[in-house]
Amino acid sequence: MAIFTHTSTFTPSQETVKTWLTRPGALTRATPHWSGSVKKEGDPQNLGSQAHLASALPFTSGLLTLPWTAEHVAAGEDTFTDQQAKGPFSSWQHTHDFFETPGRTVMRDTVTYELLPGEKLGTSAQEAEGKAKQQGFKLLGTGRKGAEKIGDTLVNKHLTRVFDARERRIAADLEFQERYAHDPITVVIAGASGMVGQQVSALLTGGGHTVRTLVRRAPQAENEFRWDPAAGEIDTEAFDGAQAVIHLGGASINQRFTEQNKKAILESRIQSTTLLANTLADVARKDGGAGQVPHTFICASAVGFYGADRGTEVLTEDTPAGSGFLAEVCQQWEAATEPAREAGLRTVNIRTGLVQSALGGMLKVQLPLFLTGTGGYVGSGEQMQSWVSLDDIAGIYVHALFTDSLQGPVNAVAPTPVTAKKLAKTVGAALKRPAVLPIPPAAPALLLKKEGVQELALASQNASADKLVKSGYVFFEPALRQALEHELVR
Incomplete structure (x- = not known):
């Protein structure tokens, strides 16, 4: 039996810290992306409730995971505890204790764990190694002896990294919530199950707000409402008493x-956005200004609006649209929001850059190459890449929600665009792997086809973040190296 402890300090009050940590979304926000992902959150105040996670194996930056189920087993005024119901340990219990001191709150995490017996751990590691080979890279130190060594020497080191990262993420979120403190509102989200949608939902519920989700299956929870964009059907009860709608689907x-x-x-974006915009316009007219329906509509778009080949030209929200497939998609996508805007809803089109995350997007697709030292850049590497961290794209949606002066298109990008070569080298540096060789366009064409390579891998888009910055947004991750180290730390 081993015991691991970690002490964190935060400036908000004990009540504020504990309230945030026991709200829906806290586990999603506190979990470092490289350490795994949350599939379903539990309720720390509801004994017997369970959280379901995918826990990352060391050295894989979140690519290889094991299922983990944690059950909440104890809760008090200044403490709560969960324990492993299913997972990679023989036993695991995690207790959070809170102490208030002058000017700060102290949280002590105590983990008591016992590793699986050697033969079981060795078998598990061998299975993981087989999965790793299928993904195209090799785990370090697997097999029975390697697994035992990991159990003896790396568990505490890994936990230290996890809890250090958790402390940083919790502190950043507490600061974010203080900045956007607002009376509780109700927000309807389409696309809440996606990578960005999960983080946006978690930021909102962490702030004490209610999130309703539009789902394409039969609703299974209180705040789920069915819609079918292809059939033009939507349950309009979702909008009763809601203040805003965020659309992230596609x-x-x-x-x-x-x-x-x-x-x-194309159709997944246009059909869904058209249905939402027309429905919001209808309910707004029926409401007649009574304020019982949403008055804000925030819809995803992308910097692909500007076209794939803009060189080093600085692209502002006033820059004309470019040409090509994705530019046409974005133009039609944004145009589909017009009925809501014409009906008087404040409408914002979030033109997203390249989201850098271990949880999804092109970075996750490329990680096996980078982890084996064969990652690199496509073409000359001089094309401009307008990137944004996953935390920031989620933060930008919440900022747009609570910033009444913001409307129309907004470039959701970091203020520090880089070349494709610089991006690849920075990913390699964060993983301590080389990334210096150009990749022939024929290689990604196997995945994307030639047109996809031109529209994505070879695209050059130097989008400006000035409108976003001038509106008062403060970035979680304004610098690429730091963002990638936080996203991919090993």
Whole structure:
């Protein structure tokens, strides 16, 4: 039996810190992306409730995971405890204790754990190694002896990294929540199950707000409402008493640019946005200014609006649209929000840059290459890449929600764009792997086809963040190296 402890300090009061940590979304926000992901949150105040996670294996930056179920087993005024119901340890219990001192709150995490017996841990590690080979890279120190060594020497080191990262993330979120303190509101989100949607939802519920989600299946929870964009159907009760709608849905663009896939990329965005905008316009007219329906509509878009080949030209929200498939998608996407704008809703189009995250997007697709030292940049590497961290794209949506002066298109990018070569080298540096060789366009064409490579891997878009910065947004991660180290730390 081993015991690990970690002490964190925060400036808000004990009540503020504990309240945040026991709200929905706290586990999602506190979990470092490289250490795994949250599939379902539990309720620390509801004994017997369970949280379901995918816990990352060391050395894989979140690519290889094991299922983990934690059950909440104890709660008090200044403490709560969960324990492993299913997972990679023989036993695991985690207690959070809170202490208030002058000017700060202290949180002490105590983890009592016992590793699996050697033969079981060795088998588990061998299975993980087999999975790793399928993904195209090799784990270090696997097999029975390697697993035992990891158990003896690396668990505490890994936990130290996890809890250090948790402390940083919790502190950043507490500061964010203080900056956007607001009376509780109700927000309807379409696309809440996606990578960005999960983080936006967690930021909102962490602030004490209510999130309703639009789902395409039969609703299974109180705040779920059904819709079917292809059929033009939506349960309008979702909007009763809500103040805003955020739309994040759309088929992934990280796929082969076949005619069938391109049609899905376009139609999934236009059909859903048109349905939402028209429905919001209708309910606004029926409400007649009574204020019982949403008055803000925030819809995703992308810097692809500007076209794939803009060189080093600085692209502001006033820059005309470019040409190409994704530019046309973004133009139609933004145009589909017009009915809501014409009906008087404050409408914001979030033109997202390249989201850098271990949880999804192109970075996750490329991670196996970088982890094996074969990652790099496509083409000359001189194309401009307008990037943004996952924390910031989520933060930007919340900022847009609570910043009444912000409307129309907004470039959701960090203020420090880089070349593709610089981006690749920084990913390599964060992983302590080389990333100096150019990758022939034919290689990513196997995944994206030639048009996809031109529209994504070879795109040059130097989008300006000035409008966002002038509106008062403060970045979680304004610098690329720090953002990637926080996202990919090993």
